[in-house]
Amino acid sequence: MGHGVVGSGVAEILTTHKQKLFSSVGEEISLKYILDLREFPKSPLCDRFTKDFEVIVNDKEVRVVIETMGGLNPAYEFTKRCLSLGKSVVTSNKELVARHGAELLKIAKENNANYLFEASVGGGIPILRPIDQCLVANNVDEIAGILNGTTNFILTKMINENMAFDTALKLAQDLGYAERNPEADVEGHDACRKICILASLAFGKHVYPDNVHTEGITKITLEDVEYAASWGGVIKLIGSCKPLDNGLMDIVVAPMFVPCTSQLANINDVFNGIMVRGDCTGDVVFYGKGAGKLPTASAVVADTVDCCKHLKTRKRLFWADSTENNIADYKLSKVKVYVRALADDISSAYTMAQEIFGATSRLDRKDAQEGEFAFVTEEPLPYGEILSGLESLKRLDVEILSTIRIGNL
């Protein structure tokens, strides 16, 4: 269902890799219908197209349905109806999984069908199945990742080529990496959906994107990039989650300082990287292309193969719904931060900052403007206390230019 970028990639792989898939499944995966409202008269698969979902859902020969339409509607209704009839559904639709995953997994379970969505996080990078299967003997202590290729491309251009945010965004748009309306990427919403899916899977309860504090990268400047370098790191848009002792989840999407020693610091351009910290394995990192036609389609096809192998036995991929909010207030989350500010009297302003935040370290950069100073805090403090500390500085005529979290990565 859906013959756009990913859907046409799926059709391509099912055709070009037929023999390899046959030897894995043990029988042929036959592509019976392609649902799309548009016409594709020149497609070699033109005889498979239909505009009528009813044809598909009512055909008992159809055992597995691939949904690559994107968006909530009509994908949500179509998926529910397929699962209700015991047809397995495979998707790359992170918006739908992040919003309705728990409900759809429940319907799948009740109807002995599978609902799989490896492609919804990290594109072609194997990540959901490794977390669910390979790391099953671990309690996951934390997941943190670069989950959005567009913003990582923009930040890489800012870091490596000293390109301003607006210029880098324009370039990303010209190259087709960013949409004309780039909000979902640059404001962090796309990364938020993905960390929600990872958190739901790893910790067993649905995490809803609307409950997750999310900051984008639109306020990051080249000055911040320079200070990050002088600190010994780079700025990356990180989605992270970790379970707290009180049963709540500490989860956030925000730009962070990442030390160069971290594996995540070296993930550049449109690539994604996801770190999973297990209590037995330690840090495991998965790297690759987080988007794109064939990488994403290859993950969809791998799920399809899995469904075809398990037509009679259900996989246990599952998480429960969460009725109350299971997320800790982000203002209680303890973090260190980087702060860039302007003051008439830097020396006394920095002294005040030290009184407010405790131990801090000054950072330097060449060509700092008159009155500019920057520092990182050394003691983790609840983010709310950091915000009120910054308010105190403002009342003393210090202008706060940037505040960026220091990632514990």
Added chain:
Amino acid sequence: MGHGVVGSGVAEILTTHKQKLFSSVGEEISLKYILDLREFPKSPLCDRFTKDFEVIVNDKEVRVVIETMGGLNPAYEFTKRCLSLGKSVVTSNKELVARHGAELLKIAKENNANYLFEASVGGGIPILRPIDQCLVANNVDEIAGILNGTTNFILTKMINENMAFDTALKLAQDLGYAERNPEADVEGHDACRKICILASLAFGKHVYPDNVHTEGITKITLEDVEYAASWGGVIKLIGSCKPLDNGLMDIVVAPMFVPCTSQLANINDVFNGIMVRGDCTGDVVFYGKGAGKLPTASAVVADTVDCCKHLKTRKRLFWADSTENNIADYKLSKVKVYVRALADDISSAYTMAQEIFGATSRLDRKDAQEGEFAFVTEEPLPYGEILSGLESLKRLDVEILSTIRIGNL
């Protein structure tokens, strides 16, 4: 079977993570026996120990057997007997899998049992299951990895701390990373077993370690490390394999120059990293701890969970035996190389090198000794031609100090 480092880790995880494993499998995994010739009177599991394999193999309640004995014998015989009786076997024994994997997988298949060995490559890093399942919709174009933590630790000390090989090896031994007899690590045999397992799985035919050209790191010097830095990279021990158009496999284990832009360049200390190049996904990299008690044990337990979930349905993990040698002559493999040499007349020696190898680039380092020069070749040449070219240089009184491949990574 085997209560050493990994085996005791498995027992520990089965105990400490009982609840998490229960919710994944849907029933309890009961650890019935532990086979070891030694006595463990103080173990909380002391009532499970036996010295008699017959007790285990003849107990029909035993459905899954975990082999963490290491070495070929008696692990080989024990595994064969378990599989022959339809008991699934999980192992971390890379030596056994690399030597007898095809035969054991065949016995497993014939008896509707599973033989799983995720822990045999990359310790706690999920790699075999991702290749087999998640990347099933890809033709794998190449696999290359840092597969041995001990040698990576030694090289990291040489690169970052200017420590000589012997000193770094001694340190690795003192820290317990290297054996008293370090040959299997430093001569590349351990990495060779792992690349053979990866190649067998990815390409479907058993690759025998004895057929793979293997070079270790004992000849690497700090001078080479300096030249690699001036070239823009680091020296890593790489196991790599790629299928050739003629149906043969190009496979080698050797130290290589790795450019700093490669994800494999940033994998340090005892960590492992494995790059899988799929025709749809592009490069995917898996990073984590390649050895150690709990990381390795966690992979063993994940396989055990998989066996328990699939007691009645066999997983399709399989490769065929290869009767004839399916590996291309390493002298036909086209590579670029770095060469370090001594000559009375550097200028004329380098001119001769250019005549022999075509386009080359000179490398520099501070404090080069009298008569020392180094270069990298720019055109890939069959390795045999490079060796004979070096022989020609020797006949002209050029002393060849080092030859290291340039990794295409």
